[in-house]
Amino acid sequence: MARPIWTGTLSFGLLNVPIRLMTGERRSDIHFRMLDQRDNTPVRYERVNAETGEEVPWKDIVKAFEYQKGNYVVLEEDDIKSAASDAHETVEIDSFVDAAAIPPAYFEKPYILAPAKKAEKGYVLLRETLKKTGKVGIARVVIRTREYLAAVMPEGDALLLNILRYEAELVDPGEYGLPGKEASAYRITPKEIQMAADLVKSMAGTWKPADYRDDFRDKLRKVIEKRLKSKGVTTAVDDDDEHVPEHATTNVVDFMALLKKSIGAKKRTPAKKAPATKKAAATKKAATKKAPSKKTAARKAAAKKPAARKRRA
Numbered sequence: 001m002a003r004p005i006w007t008g009t010l011s012f013g014l015l016n017v018p019i020r021l022m023t024g025e026r027r028s029d030i031h032f033r034m035l036d037q038r039d040n041t042p043v044r045y046e047r048v049n050a051e052t053g054e055e056v057p058w059k060d061i062v063k064a065f066e067y068q069k070g071n072y073v074v075l076e077e078d079d080i081k082s083a084a085s086d087a088h089e090t091v092e093i094d095s096f097v098d099a100a101a102i103p104p105a106y107f108e109k110p111y112i113l114a115p116a117k118k119a120e121k122g123y124v125l126l127r128e129t130l131k132k133t134g135k136v137g138i139a140r141v142v143i144r145t146r147e148y149l150a151a152v153m154p155e156g157d158a159l160l161l162n163i164l165r166y167e168a169e170l171v172d173p174g175e176y177g178l179p180g181k182e183a184s185a186y187r188i189t190p191k192e193i194q195m196a197a198d199l200v201k202s203m204a205g206t207w208k209p210a211d212y213r214d215d216f217r218d219k220l221r222k223v224i225e226k227r228l229k230s231k232g233v234t235t236a237v238d239d240d241d242e243h244v245p246e247h248a249t250t251n252v253v254d255f256m257a258l259l260k261k262s263i264g265a266k267k268r269t270p271a272k273k274a275p276a277t278k279k280a281a282a283t284k285k286a287a288t289k290k291a292p293s294k295k296t297a298a299r300k301a302a303a304k305k306p307a308a309r310k311r312r313a
Contacts, residue, residue, distance in 0.1 A: 005143065008089025010113060010126070010152070010159075012137060013262025017115065017122035019091065021143070024110030024160065030220055080145070091161060093137035093152060102136070102151060106164045111143075113152070113159040123159065130154045138164075 004020035011017075034043040047056045063080070064072035091113065115123035130136060130153060137152035141161065149164045179186060183193065 004114070005111070006089045007116060008091070010091045010093075010123075012093040012126065014258045015122055015126075015262065017126065018119040019116060019123070020114045021091075021141075021161070022112040022114050024112045028214065028217060030217060030224070088142050091139050091141045091150070091152065093139045095138050096130075096133070096135040097138055099134055099136045099153060102164070105170055107151070107162050108165050109163040111161040111163070113161050126152075127154045127157075127159050130159075 002022060004022055007018070007020050009016045010019045035041060036043055047058075047061065048054065049056050062074050062076075064074045066072050113123075126137075139150045139152055139161070141148055141150045143163075149166060151162045151164055153160050153162065
């Protein structure tokens with residue numbers, strides 16, 4: 001089962017529903033590595049000083065904003081953290097709007113909100129209420145280090161959290177000089193419109209996402225498999241089961257009382273943050289210390305290659 005991005009709380013009014021934030025998309029792109037065609041050695045990217053040409057280690061790299069061409073203001077990590085919201089691991093709904101009021105261009109990326117253990121009642125209550133009213137919740141959510149605007153909406157048995165683009169991120173279609181006059185101004189006759197409408201009706205069908213596939217990816221995968229067979233290469237897939245932590249709660253909640261208080265008070269109860277246990281912190285520290293970085297492994301491998309070639313010569 002997939003691992004949650006974080007476990008936290010979905011908050012609206014005085015109701016707090018323990019949830020798990022799960023990814024709502026599955027990337028299926030085929031990724032390529034660039035090799036040196038002379039010996040099929042991977043080509044790696046380096047962080048290079050633009051003036052000296054020397055590689056810059058990560059510890060010497062800082063983030064900066066270019067406010068004028070060639071002029072920068074350096075930002076410390078604390079400066080960036082201070083701009084982030086304190087509401088981590090919380091989806092706090094600010095308001096409810098009509099689902100049809102949000103244009104499609106605003107939707108950017110889907111996530112799935114799954115109820116934590118024994119939190120099904122609050123989850124289902126919100127889901128069914130949104131279905132009945134035709135509303136979606138507009139919320140703020142922090143994912144990793146950035147705060148996003150999001151829409152909480154029902155779909156089947158699930159509550160989806162769709163990341164929304166801000167208005168400033170969208171291009172006004174009017175900037176492209178689109179044809180905005182009446183159809184008659186472009187010499188389109190009523191008969192042509194009717195014929196086009198009849199064509200649309202004749203091609204009408206039911207939306208079935210499973211009927212559509214990425215043909216390019218499928219064909220490219222077959223080419224890769226053919227290459228693997230011709231070279232006599234075999235691959236092994238490590239299908240390791242992942243443990244999913246549960247954000248459990250055993251409290252019995254009087255939802256009716258909270259709903260009445262929310263309507264009357266019109267204020268929210270901030271979500272409580274679960275303190276990290278000493279055991280979890282020790283496990284995380286040990287894992288960090290044990291696992292070598294990809295960069296260190298790559299350097300060791302690169303350092304061994306010349307010596308091996310020399311012995312063969």
